[in-house]
């Protein structure tokens with residue numbers, strides 16, 4: 593039995609096979625219409641969502657299965673103080689698979705440790721969003737016919753934009769990817785993505801604050817919303833919220849075949865006039881998300897027939913109970929009695945990272 597917490601939980605071959613299944617579902621939907629008969633998906637959404645939750649639900653219904661769940665933390669026992677670990681154990685009694693979105697980074701991972709059914713991370717704080725990446729990969733594959741040799745611009749809130757983190761992680765395994773990271777200084781890519789993915793895998797990248805300068809080079813432009821809910825300082829949000837607005841005039845600077853992606857929801861960062869441009873792919877991308885979630889549910893339910901393998905934190909690279917995670921958005925800040933586990937990622941610099949949220953710490957201080 594396996595869960596999907598981080599996009600790197602799947603190999604490149606597994607991602608290719610999910611894309612192939614999704615394409616087969618698009619071509620032959622009737623072949624899959626009964627595939628999950630008698631199975632239940634639980635959607636546990638502790639944070640707002642339209643696309644992700646409803647596309648999960650539509651995916652399960654189109655597979656012939658059924659759906660239970662909640663869409664607000666206030667309507668679950670979390671409001672009474674129930675831990676994520678306990679909630680996950682309970683849901684395991686009622687459903688065959690669960691998708692969880694949570695504002696705390698690492699919460700779905702914590703759920704997967706105590707659940708006895710597969711857990712899908714449907715977005716954890718500003719950390720990861722692997723199923724959005726599945727939608728993004730199918731979109732790129734459909735639009736470009738390949739996942740390699742592409743110049744991909746990420747624009748907007750690269751700090752808190754969890755979809756950006758997961759897509760960069762997936763692309764780190766493709767050849768010939770060039771990243772153009774377009775953001776204001778305050779919203780640059782966080783350290784865990786910069787050091788644990790981009791630099792670690794030697795990805796080619798440049799950083800700029802100018803969308804206009806980047807646009808002519810791009811095969812893909814991945815726009816993002818400034819993530820208001822992650823800012824502790826509302827003044828800073830107000831100052832940064834209109835940093836980038838993609839207009840028809842700016843689209844004139846892009847190549848004929850640049851594909852514009854956006855995980856949605858959009859606020860004002862893409863003018864609605866751009867929607868009519870044939871290069872705008874974001875609504876198709878939302879539809880592709882449903883097919884990839886269907887492929888994912890099929891895969892995880894198939895693998896649920898095999899025993900669960902618990903993660904092994906016993907190696908020398910793990911540090912137990914010596915360090916507290918400093919990230920206030922980490923699940924370890926709220927979940928009672930969660931073990932404190934860090935993984936040494938850069939021994940030369942004494943750097944380790946929280947296994948739940950990947951925040952770095954210095955273990956010699």
Ligand code: NCD
Nearest residue numbers: 643644715755817855856857
């Ligand atoms: C994204 C998310 O929740 O991170 N939305 C989505 O799942 N499609 C992006 C966002 O909220 O800006």
